[in-house]
Amino acid sequence: MLENKKEEKFAEWYIELVEKAELMDYSPVQGSMIIRPRAYAIWQAVQDVLNAKMKADGVENAYFPIFIPENLLKKEAEHFEGFSPEVAWVTHGGNEQLGERLALRPTSETIMYVQFSKWIRSHRDLPLKINQWCNIIRWDTKALKPFLRTREFLWQEGHTAHATKEEAEEMVLKALDWYRVLCEEYLCIPVLLGKKGKNETFPGADYTTTIETLMPDGKALQAGTSHLLGQNFAKMFDIKFKDARSEEQFAWQTSWGVSTRLIGALAMMHSDNKGLVLPPKVASLQVVIVPITGGGDDSAMVLQAAGRMEKTLMDAGITVKTDNRDDKTPGFKYNYWEARGVPLRLEIGFRELAQRGATAARRDTGEKDFVSEEKIVQICEGLLEQIQENLFNKAKSFVKANIHTARDFTDFKAILDERKGFVMSPWCGDPRCEEAIKEETSATIRLIPFNDEPHGKCVMCGRDALHTAFFARSY
Amino acid sequence: MLENKKEEKFAEWYIELVEKAELMDYSPVQGSMIIRPRAYAIWQAVQDVLNAKMKADGVENAYFPIFIPENLLKKEAEHFEGFSPEVAWVTHGGNEQLGERLALRPTSETIMYVQFSKWIRSHRDLPLKINQWCNIIRWDTKALKPFLRTREFLWQEGHTAHATKEEAEEMVLKALDWYRVLCEEYLCIPVLLGKKGKNETFPGADYTTTIETLMPDGKALQAGTSHLLGQNFAKMFDIKFKDARSEEQFAWQTSWGVSTRLIGALAMMHSDNKGLVLPPKVASLQVVIVPITGGGDDSAMVLQAAGRMEKTLMDAGITVKTDNRDDKTPGFKYNYWEARGVPLRLEIGFRELAQRGATAARRDTGEKDFVSEEKIVQICEGLLEQIQENLFNKAKSFVKANIHTARDFTDFKAILDERKGFVMSPWCGDPRCEEAIKEETSATIRLIPFNDEPHGKCVMCGRDALHTAFFARSY
Numbered sequence: 011m012l013e014n015k016k017e018e019k020f021a022e023w024y025i026e027l028v029e030k031a032e033l034m035d036y037s038p039v040q041g042s043m044i045i046r047p048r049a050y051a052i053w054q055a056v057q058d059v060l061n062a063k064m065k066a067d068g069v070e071n072a073y074f075p076i077f078i079p080e081n082l083l084k085k086e087a088e089h090f091e092g093f094s095p096e097v098a099w100v101t102h103g104g105n106e107q108l109g110e111r112l113a114l115r116p117t118s119e120t121i122m123y124v125q126f127s128k129w130i131r132s133h134r135d136l137p138l139k140i141n142q143w144c145n146i147i148r149w150d151t152k153a154l155k156p157f158l159r160t161r162e163f164l165w166q167e168g169h170t171a172h173a174t175k176e177e178a179e180e181m182v183l184k185a186l187d188w189y190r191v192l193c194e195e196y197l198c199i200p201v202l203l204g205k206k207g208k209n210e211t212f213p214g215a216d217y218t219t220t221i222e223t224l225m226p227d228g229k230a231l232q233a234g235t236s237h238l239l240g241q242n243f244a245k246m247f248d249i250k251f252k253d254a255r256s257e258e259q260f261a262w263q264t265s266w267g268v269s270t271r272l273i274g275a276l277a278m279m280h281s282d283n284k285g286l287v288l289p290p291k292v293a294s295l296q297v298v299i300v301p302i303t304g305g306g307d308d309s310a311m312v313l314q315a316a317g318r319m320e321k322t323l324m325d326a327g328i329t330v331k332t333d334n335r336d337d338k339t340p341g342f343k344y345n346y347w348e349a350r351g352v353p354l355r356l357e358i359g360f361r362e363l364a365q366r367g368a369t370a371a372r373r374d375t376g377e378k379d380f381v382s383e384e385k386i387v388q389i390c391e392g393l394l395e396q397i398q399e400n401l402f403n404k405a406k407s408f409v410k411a412n413i414h415t416a417r418d419f420t421d422f423k424a425i426l427d428e429r430k431g432f433v434m435s436p437w438c439g440d441p442r443c444e445e446a447i448k449e450e451t452s453a454t455i456r457l458i459p460f461n462d463e464p465h466g467k468c469v470m471c472g473r474d475a476l477h478t479a480f481f482a483r484s485y
Numbered sequence: 486m487l488e489n490k491k492e493e494k495f496a497e498w499y500i501e502l503v504e505k506a507e508l509m510d511y512s513p514v515q516g517s518m519i520i521r522p523r524a525y526a527i528w529q530a531v532q533d534v535l536n537a538k539m540k541a542d543g544v545e546n547a548y549f550p551i552f553i554p555e556n557l558l559k560k561e562a563e564h565f566e567g568f569s570p571e572v573a574w575v576t577h578g579g580n581e582q583l584g585e586r587l588a589l590r591p592t593s594e595t596i597m598y599v600q601f602s603k604w605i606r607s608h609r610d611l612p613l614k615i616n617q618w619c620n621i622i623r624w625d626t627k628a629l630k631p632f633l634r635t636r637e638f639l640w641q642e643g644h645t646a647h648a649t650k651e652e653a654e655e656m657v658l659k660a661l662d663w664y665r666v667l668c669e670e671y672l673c674i675p676v677l678l679g680k681k682g683k684n685e686t687f688p689g690a691d692y693t694t695t696i697e698t699l700m701p702d703g704k705a706l707q708a709g710t711s712h713l714l715g716q717n718f719a720k721m722f723d724i725k726f727k728d729a730r731s732e733e734q735f736a737w738q739t740s741w742g743v744s745t746r747l748i749g750a751l752a753m754m755h756s757d758n759k760g761l762v763l764p765p766k767v768a769s770l771q772v773v774i775v776p777i778t779g780g781g782d783d784s785a786m787v788l789q790a791a792g793r794m795e796k797t798l799m800d801a802g803i804t805v806k807t808d809n810r811d812d813k814t815p816g817f818k819y820n821y822w823e824a825r826g827v828p829l830r831l832e833i834g835f836r837e838l839a840q841r842g843a844t845a846a847r848r849d850t851g852e853k854d855f856v857s858e859e860k861i862v863q864i865c866e867g868l869l870e871q872i873q874e875n876l877f878n879k880a881k882s883f884v885k886a887n888i889h890t891a892r893d894f895t896d897f898k899a900i901l902d903e904r905k906g907f908v909m910s911p912w913c914g915d916p917r918c919e920e921a922i923k924e925e926t927s928a929t930i931r932l933i934p935f936n937d938e939p940h941g942k943c944v945m946c947g948r949d950a951l952h953t954a955f956f957a958r959s960y
Contacts, residue, residue: 035600039552039587044600047545047615054546070522071529075637076620077514099577100589103624103636104570112514114575114589125510125519134812140522145551145620149578161578162550337609 020227028156031286041154041161049273051294063188069139077112078121086246092213096148114147122169123247133173133253141168157274158485165269171261178262182236185266186219189234197276198289198401199223200409204457208441216240222456224409225278228430230456230482236266280401286351289401290394297330298352302340302359316358326387353397432482436475438468453481487758495702503631506761516629516636524748526769538663544614552587553596561721567688571623589622597644598722608648608728616643632749633960640744646736653737657711660741661694664709672751673764673876674698675884679932683916691715697931699884700753703905705931705957711741755876761826764876765869772805773827777815777834791833801862828872894944907957911950913943928956
């Protein structure tokens with residue numbers, strides 16, 4: 011059991027959770043952290059899902075330098091302005107001071123697009139679709155939080171160039187949908203899709219699309235973004251192509267990314283006071299077998315049965331491990347693996363031996379059921395599917411139940427303070443109203459739904475609404 | 486055809502090769518480069534091979550920060566001395582000067598072992614086996630060369646802790662053998678295994694083992710290393726465990742790594758004046774189909790046959806693509822894909838159509854053969870295997886033919902100047918002789934074979950030999 015309760019001290023509970031579940035550890039450098047194997051395995055699952063989707067769509071993986079010369083980063087003014095407060099600078103190599111200081115990439119548009127302008131000549135070179143998996147440095151000074159806000163994190167960044175705006179916009183939505191599938195079908199994190207307001211748009215982009223979710227404490231979390239860069243960078247970096255009629259055109263570009271913050275979102279969303287809860291599809295260990303022995307001949311038979319079932323499950327493609335430690339009690343082992351989020355536990359003692367089976371305990375609900383050895387694969391597969399489904403449905407109901415509608419600004423503030431979650435409100439479209447709301451409530455526009463059907467008056471200024479926006483306090 | 490010939494201007498040929506084959510591109514920061522998709526795909530193949538081996542052995546992937554505080558890097562004196570001339574330093578985050586400057590990891594022993602000392606308490610926590618895939622920064626001032634010497638590169642670094650020296654030594658050799666298999670069976674790079682002399686030992690290690698190969702210009706190349714760190718770091722970082730009798734012991738450690746320099750070694754080893762040659766097992770595209778059409782009804786049938794064969798090969802798990810570009814001639818396409826190293830080309834024209842098949846052209850030998858559509862999978866699989874084998878055998882013969890024995894130091898120098906390659910020589914074991922040889926010839930001890938049977942007198946000083954060492958000039 012964690013010392014902090016999720017319902018009472020959410021922030022403390024999360025910090026205790028990620029450390030005790032061995033997802034992370036603190037490093038000697040403030041604001042950077044160690045991603046431990048159990049968390050990194052989730053990241054590898056994310057990589058597998060996205061790599062498969064990207065490959066099928068012709069996106070190729072590559073690697074660009076972490077160093078960006080200051081002058082290059084400055085090339086797109088709005089972009090530089092957006093990122094420069096958070097840039098870490100390298101000034102010395104060995105014992106030499108560098109002629110020009112180098113930024114550690116806060117994102118890679120600038121360093122990549124120098125190359126894009128060399129690689130793209132003709133419409134036949136388009137679309138160009140490049141992705142990289144890499145570390146990102148942002149010298150954030152806000153309160154740091156494991157996975158959710160750290161000065162170094164891992165991400166993938168996709169960068170594409172297209173002949174037309176239509177193709178680029180299609181790519182923006184396609185990437186966003188990959189992220190939706192990743193979050194909902196693998197991480198069991200339900201998301202809302204939409205556009206950002208101007209204040210939250212990526213620096214240098216025409217517009218930003220986003221997937222947003224809601225954490226159990228009622229704060230929103232941005233899980234991934236996909237930007238239409240338009241021709242802004244193409245004009246700065248001279249990314250031109252000859253079209254079919256040999257006329258020169260600027261390319262249309264997109265960029266999109268998800269990061270290791272998803273690991274934090276996942277942990278926060280599903281876990282409980284016993285520790286981590288992991289969706290079976292991304293758990294590096296899906297089933298743990300705990301043999302319950304008392305010494306003597308029967309013990310050997312229990313261990314034998316455990317080994318047999320482990321092998322059967324493994325052969326069926328389920329990741330499974332038997333906890334054979336002889337210096338730990340079964341109770342200790344239950345707690346140990348529950349804290350670490352293993353979706354399913356099989357207990358095998360004398361009673362189970364006699365009945366030729368095992369007792370299966372679900373991590374998500376705690377429910378226990380007898381499983382006959384004969385049908386063990388089929389039943390375990392079924393249970394894992396049910397756990398995956400249950401985690402998603404629970405999260406989905408939670409998010410749905412926390413989308414509120416505000417009648418007026420008094421109501422708006424009351425909802426944010428008392429009920430938390432998203433507040434759906436008419437908004438005039440004026441960034442000044444967005445700013446005023448943020449100042450008074452700390453809430454920002456998390457998204458404007460794609461199928462936006464505005465009606466009513468702006469919750470702030472009372473003018474006619476241009477959008478129905480989802481406001482929330484956020485991570 | 487490349488402008489520089491491999492036989493005449495090797496160094497220029499290599500530079501032209503890696504650029505024209507689209508393996509790399511230069512970045513705006515001197516000494517760092519872009520790893521383009523064709524090269525990154527090779528790196529992903531390396532990752533797949535090693536991840537499978539590591540996973541089976543219980544090595545877990547994780548991620549540690551790129552930032553190492555100066556004080557921490559200094560903790561192991563020899564280690565710091567070895568790396569500090571090449572360290573890049575971060576001094577500013579955003580607009581703030583940092584209290585202590587941060588090194589960008591030149592290797593991760595120090596930052597990892599702080600954690601190891603927290604994670605290891607009992608002999609039951611051992612062995613601990615952690616690996617990370619990451620970028621590495623070494624501010625090298627020597628002549629930079631794509632893939633072989635760059636200021637940023639990618640690598641994996643395995644770090645383990647064990648209860649006994651024996652187990653650690655076993656791990657050192659196991660990792661080295663993984664590297665041997667990777668190089669020989671996948672990259673077709675034959676390697677020699679052995680230990681380094683003191684001068685080339687990893688800073689802070691008890692000893693370093695290595696796999697070495699020979700490039701076509703007769704210079705040796707270190708392809709991977711595996712170090713026994715002994716208890717040196719354990720003592721500095723206080724990595725202790727209670728053994729079975731509850732007595733405190735320092736852990737025994739190893740570290741080992743291979744990097745993206747393997748991509749350069751691969752390209753250098755097999756390629757020719759037409760461009761890149763890739764072993765089928767690591768080629769992201771194994772077969773390219775070039776339809777030869779002349780317009781009219783027959784053209785449609787050629788394209789149909791090409792599509793059919795593409796599908797058949799794809800279904801059999803072969804990576805294949807049809808080059809359908811209508812603005813390029815077949816001849817252009819042959820050159821294009823040869824430059825980019827595709828192992829096998831299938832040409833399909835009217836003649837092939839009439840015979841219900843294709844003409845297969847091998848990239849390695851240029852040999853052409855008719856392939857009937859009926860047996861296309863079987864024959865292509867066979868040809869790909871033959872290419873893989875042929876590349877390895879050719880390279881192996883080359884390395885073998887360039888291991889020379891020197892009668893005396895005059896002979897030693899003559900071999901290095903005229904015949905290049907490795908010179909096997911008796912050596913007294915004194916680092917001063919190693920130094921003297923290096924000063925006079927630029928050759929270093931690349932390795933001392935494990936099955937070292939010294940005899941004769943040191944080639945430098947004439948004293949009794951302690952080892953038979955392999956000397957060479959190297960990358």
